[in-house]
Protein backbone atom coordinates (compact mmCIF):
# COMPACT_ATOMS: atom_id res chain seq x y z
CA UNK A 1 0.00 0.00 0.00
CA UNK A 2 1.27 3.46 -0.78
CA UNK A 3 2.30 5.88 1.94
CA UNK A 4 -0.74 7.82 3.21
CA UNK A 5 0.64 10.79 5.14
CA UNK A 6 2.36 12.58 2.28
CA UNK A 7 1.88 16.34 2.11
CA UNK A 8 -0.76 17.85 -0.16
CA UNK A 9 0.21 20.17 -3.02
CA UNK A 10 -0.93 23.16 -0.97
CA UNK A 11 1.14 22.08 2.05
CA UNK A 12 4.13 21.36 -0.18
CA UNK A 13 4.13 24.79 -1.83
CA UNK A 14 3.32 26.69 1.36
CA UNK A 15 6.09 24.72 3.01
CA UNK A 16 8.49 25.93 0.31
CA UNK A 17 7.29 29.50 0.89
CA UNK A 18 7.79 29.13 4.67
CA UNK A 19 11.27 27.73 4.15
CA UNK A 20 12.13 30.53 1.71
CA UNK A 21 11.10 33.05 4.38
CA UNK A 22 13.85 31.69 6.59
CA UNK A 23 16.39 33.33 4.23
CA UNK A 24 15.10 36.79 5.15
CA UNK A 25 17.29 39.11 7.22
CA UNK A 26 14.26 41.11 8.38
CA UNK A 27 14.25 40.97 12.16
CA UNK A 28 10.49 41.45 12.49
CA UNK A 29 8.68 39.81 9.58
CA UNK A 30 10.09 37.12 7.33
CA UNK A 31 8.03 36.53 4.19
CA UNK A 32 8.45 33.82 1.57
CA UNK A 33 6.68 33.21 -1.75
CA UNK A 34 6.53 30.34 -4.19
CA UNK A 35 5.07 30.56 -7.70
CA UNK A 36 3.63 27.41 -9.26
CA UNK A 37 2.26 26.65 -12.71
CA UNK A 38 -1.04 24.83 -13.43
CA UNK A 39 0.90 21.53 -13.67
CA UNK A 40 2.18 21.96 -10.09
CA UNK A 41 5.71 22.75 -11.17
CA UNK A 42 7.56 25.35 -9.10
CA UNK A 43 8.53 28.28 -11.29
CA UNK A 44 10.10 30.66 -8.81
CA UNK A 45 10.62 31.56 -5.17
CA UNK A 46 11.49 34.67 -3.23
CA UNK A 47 11.77 36.24 0.19
CA UNK A 48 11.89 39.80 1.50
CA UNK A 49 15.31 41.34 1.39
CA UNK A 50 17.40 44.24 0.26
CA UNK A 51 17.97 44.67 -3.49
CA UNK A 52 20.87 42.75 -4.98
CA UNK A 53 24.11 44.62 -4.34
CA UNK A 54 22.73 46.61 -1.40
CA UNK A 55 24.75 45.37 1.54
CA UNK A 56 22.43 43.86 4.21
CA UNK A 57 24.80 45.06 6.89
CA UNK A 58 24.73 48.67 5.75
CA UNK A 59 20.99 48.94 5.11
CA UNK A 60 18.53 49.95 7.86
CA UNK A 61 16.25 47.27 9.30
CA UNK A 62 14.37 49.63 11.65
CA UNK A 63 10.59 49.93 11.53
CA UNK A 64 10.35 53.40 13.05
CA UNK A 65 12.16 56.69 12.64
CA UNK A 66 12.97 58.97 9.74
CA UNK A 67 11.64 57.19 6.64
CA UNK A 68 15.06 57.19 4.98
CA UNK A 69 16.43 55.35 7.98
CA UNK A 70 13.80 52.59 8.01
CA UNK A 71 13.69 49.42 5.93
CA UNK A 72 10.47 50.30 4.16
CA UNK A 73 11.94 52.46 1.40
CA UNK A 74 14.47 49.80 0.45
CA UNK A 75 13.31 46.25 1.08
CA UNK A 76 12.09 44.22 -1.87
CA UNK A 77 9.04 42.15 -0.96
CA UNK A 78 8.97 38.38 -1.24
CA UNK A 79 6.22 38.33 -3.87
CA UNK A 80 7.98 40.85 -6.11
CA UNK A 81 11.26 38.98 -5.73
CA UNK A 82 9.56 35.73 -6.71
CA UNK A 83 8.10 37.38 -9.81
CA UNK A 84 11.40 39.01 -10.74
CA UNK A 85 13.41 35.86 -10.04
CA UNK A 86 11.52 34.04 -12.80
CA UNK A 87 13.48 34.13 -16.00
CA UNK A 88 11.53 31.53 -17.93
CA UNK A 89 9.03 33.72 -19.77
CA UNK A 90 5.39 34.06 -18.81
CA UNK A 91 3.77 33.58 -15.40
CA UNK A 92 0.32 33.69 -16.98
CA UNK A 93 -2.09 31.31 -15.21
CA UNK A 94 0.30 30.63 -12.33
CA UNK A 95 -0.60 30.77 -8.66
CA UNK A 96 1.43 32.30 -5.87
CA UNK A 97 1.81 30.85 -2.37
CA UNK A 98 2.89 33.53 0.04
CA UNK A 99 3.31 33.56 3.79
CA UNK A 100 1.80 37.05 4.13
CA UNK A 101 -1.04 38.63 2.17
CA UNK A 102 0.46 40.66 -0.70
CA UNK A 103 0.70 44.43 -0.32
CA UNK A 104 -0.83 46.78 -2.87
CA UNK A 105 2.45 47.19 -4.76
CA UNK A 106 3.09 43.46 -5.09
CA UNK A 107 -0.54 43.00 -6.03
CA UNK A 108 -0.04 45.29 -9.00
CA UNK A 109 2.92 43.15 -10.08
CA UNK A 110 0.89 39.95 -9.52
CA UNK A 111 -1.86 41.31 -11.75
CA UNK A 112 0.51 42.50 -14.46
CA UNK A 113 2.34 39.16 -14.45
CA UNK A 114 -0.91 37.30 -15.16
CA UNK A 115 -0.95 35.28 -11.94
CA UNK A 116 -4.49 34.04 -11.34
CA UNK A 117 -4.58 32.81 -7.74
CA UNK A 118 -3.10 33.92 -4.42
CA UNK A 119 -2.82 31.51 -1.49
CA UNK A 120 -1.68 33.19 1.71
CA UNK A 121 -0.74 31.96 5.16
CA UNK A 122 -1.12 35.06 7.34
CA UNK A 123 -3.22 38.17 6.89
CA UNK A 124 -1.79 40.03 9.87
CA UNK A 125 -2.00 43.41 8.16
CA UNK A 126 -5.60 42.93 6.98
CA UNK A 127 -6.67 46.27 8.47
CA UNK A 128 -4.11 48.36 6.62
CA UNK A 129 -4.91 50.49 3.57
CA UNK A 130 -2.29 48.52 1.63
CA UNK A 131 -4.08 45.19 2.14
CA UNK A 132 -7.53 46.70 1.62
CA UNK A 133 -6.35 48.24 -1.67
CA UNK A 134 -4.74 44.94 -2.66
CA UNK A 135 -8.02 43.05 -2.11
CA UNK A 136 -9.94 45.75 -3.96
CA UNK A 137 -7.71 45.28 -7.02
CA UNK A 138 -7.76 41.48 -6.84
CA UNK A 139 -11.57 41.50 -6.63
CA UNK A 140 -11.82 43.91 -9.53
CA UNK A 141 -9.72 41.78 -11.87
CA UNK A 142 -11.08 38.41 -10.72
CA UNK A 143 -7.92 37.02 -9.17
CA UNK A 144 -8.98 34.59 -6.47
CA UNK A 145 -7.38 34.54 -3.06
CA UNK A 146 -7.79 32.10 -0.20
CA UNK A 147 -6.14 31.48 3.12
CA UNK A 148 -4.05 28.34 3.38
CA UNK A 149 -5.86 25.74 5.49
CA UNK A 150 -3.50 24.09 7.94
CA UNK A 151 -3.46 20.32 7.86
CA UNK A 152 -2.33 19.84 11.44
CA UNK A 153 0.96 18.40 10.32
CA UNK A 154 4.17 19.54 11.98
CA UNK A 155 7.31 19.08 9.94
CA UNK A 156 10.65 19.34 11.69
CA UNK A 157 13.67 19.83 9.48
CA UNK A 158 16.91 18.64 10.97
CA UNK A 159 19.22 20.96 9.10
Ligand SMILES: Nc1ccn([C@H]2C[C@H](O)[C@@H](COP(=O)(O)O)O2)c(=O)n1
Nearest residue numbers: 028029031048075077078101102103
Ligand atom coordinates in the same frame (compact mmCIF):
# COMPACT_ATOMS: atom_id res chain seq x y z
N1 LIG B 1 3.19 41.01 1.54
C1 LIG B 1 4.35 41.44 2.08
C2 LIG B 1 4.35 42.37 3.09
C3 LIG B 1 5.56 42.76 3.63
N2 LIG B 1 6.70 42.23 3.17
C4 LIG B 1 7.95 42.57 3.83
C5 LIG B 1 8.38 43.98 3.93
C6 LIG B 1 9.15 44.01 5.21
O1 LIG B 1 10.46 43.48 5.02
C7 LIG B 1 8.37 43.06 6.09
C8 LIG B 1 7.29 43.72 6.90
O2 LIG B 1 7.88 44.32 8.01
P1 LIG B 1 7.06 44.75 9.32
O3 LIG B 1 6.32 46.01 8.99
O4 LIG B 1 6.10 43.62 9.64
O5 LIG B 1 8.10 44.93 10.37
O6 LIG B 1 7.79 42.14 5.19
C9 LIG B 1 6.68 41.28 2.17
O7 LIG B 1 7.75 40.77 1.75
N3 LIG B 1 5.51 40.92 1.64
Ligand SMILES: [Zn+2]
Nearest residue numbers: 077103105106
Ligand atom coordinates in the same frame (compact mmCIF):
# COMPACT_ATOMS: atom_id res chain seq x y z
ZN1 LIG C 1 4.62 43.81 -1.36
